[in-house]
Amino acid sequence: MTDKPTIGFIGVGLMGHGMARNILQAGYPLHIKGNRNRTPVDDLVGQGAVEAESPKAMAKACDIIHICLSNSPQVEEVMRGPDGILAGMKDGLIVVDATTADPTSTLALAAELAEKGGHMVDAPLGRTPKEAEDGTLDAMVGAEDAIFEKVKPLLDCWAGNINHVGPTGNGHKMKLLMNFISMGYASLYTEAVVLGAKVGITPQQVNQVIGSSRLSNGFFETFMRYAVGRDRDAHKFSIANASKDLRYVNAMAADAGVVNVMAAAARHYFAHVDAIGQGGDYVPMLSDHVARLNGIDMAEEVEKGKT
Template sequence: MTNSAGQPVIGFIGVGYMGHGMASNILKGGYTLYIKGHRNRVPVDDLVSKGAKESASPKAMAEACDIIHVCLSNSPQVEAVIRGEEGILASGKKGLIVIDSTTADPTSTEALAAEMAAAGMTLVDAPLGRTPKEAEAGTLDAMVGATPEIFDRIRPVIECWASNINHVGPVGSAHKMKLLMNFIAMGYGALYSEAVTLGAKVGVSPQVVRNVIGSSRLNNGFFETFMKYTVDRDRDVHKFSITNASKDVRYVANMASAAGVVNIMGASIKHYYTHVEAIGKGEDYLPMLGDHVAALNGIDMAEAVKKGAK
């Protein structure tokens, strides 16, 4: 099944913060696109206005498409979309390729891949790096787990939304790599939160921390976005919820446990994110973790920033 330009027909399930930009860039690539959203109609209506078609169910989408992207919050959601009564497997669509861009549990990914292979379908894991800003620009990072043959087939589609594409290995390997990446990222978040809090406690302002580290070899993109919220109070600089961050750290812990690897740093990191969820603030974005770590130490981070500006 192809469109008039000879391109495969694409589906996209999960057009949220990341998915909306990805889907927009697939449309810009000239592909016929079917979408399925969730509760928020805004991104769905926007994509429909740009030419996307809306599917009633994953099963219906599978029947109409050659390649389906799935970009959801966690593995249980992916499992429901694939295994559900109106799910992708229920379509019986042999030859279908599903690209899972969720940050998922690799154990679940490998089990789903086996089930889909038995049904004549192919699961590819292609989790993402960077933020919704890069999703809209079409410059995300992509880690891909697939056979070389499948990777070559899907690469032109992935190139619509990613500028840095790495073929990691077989299916499941990309989700493992993504967990390693997010382990480092969530570790940065916890470490920066403690460092800025400690600095404020001993009289070193967040602004000074930003200037000194930002001009040193310790600077990186994650530090810059973290400090853009901490100092500039830009709430939307990194739209990634603490709930999702916490989920990723749990998946890392599960992977370490299954591999028999000591994960002491992971356990320490996990507790900060669990704390924020426990106090009902899980929908705060990742850089806001610093506010919560500061509060645990009797500091109002916004006030510390104001004090540092004087």
């Protein structure tokens, strides 16, 4: 027996599997709900997790439920569906949404949860599946102070850098700002390596000069591990998800009445790749697509740079 609260986890994919595993290893009773991929579900069940038949059943059994999905429509479905969390929840339930979501949707769901005596915490993530497995993700958290203190020990299981950024909704707003910066970097680095290749500067030279200067950063290093090193797994975040996040950023800016030229421009690159059916490619692969738009093959340019 344990005096720890019972935790639910919906979405045990690339990020969610590691998060759920770290919660389980910290001694929390854990109920999980996966999707089509049985591998992470079976792995977690083998370590002691209980597979829930629906979000509704999970809400009846759990004190805190994590959600880690791809977008707001998916979150809305697991919350509002006939077999959803709101249909089965008990008074005092806390929902921690780690999805990169639309803050407008988050606030609407928070109000519906509050009407039934529950609490919404938005705690979107930064970093990659590796840090999810290591328990060292970034988390930016929107929550009432008292609720934040309740969930903080749970967040400590999977996050190494936790920032409480204000009330519910602020976590998702902050995450959109973070992803705007990172996808802006991706767009900028993409243009730089493509333009460099067109004018006789190899991708390796861009990597060496910028990587050894004050302009370097962790995202640049990850991006170049694919653009130059051709490591397909350097940054396992899909262009489709990035495109979605930039749509949310632009909608947030429109709602706030803010001129957002940079975010609008970045969105078009990602929307293009998504529209041609390549949204499953990872973010650094944007460089390949923009290279092709400009009549060059980035893999070939890398090979040329080796001579």
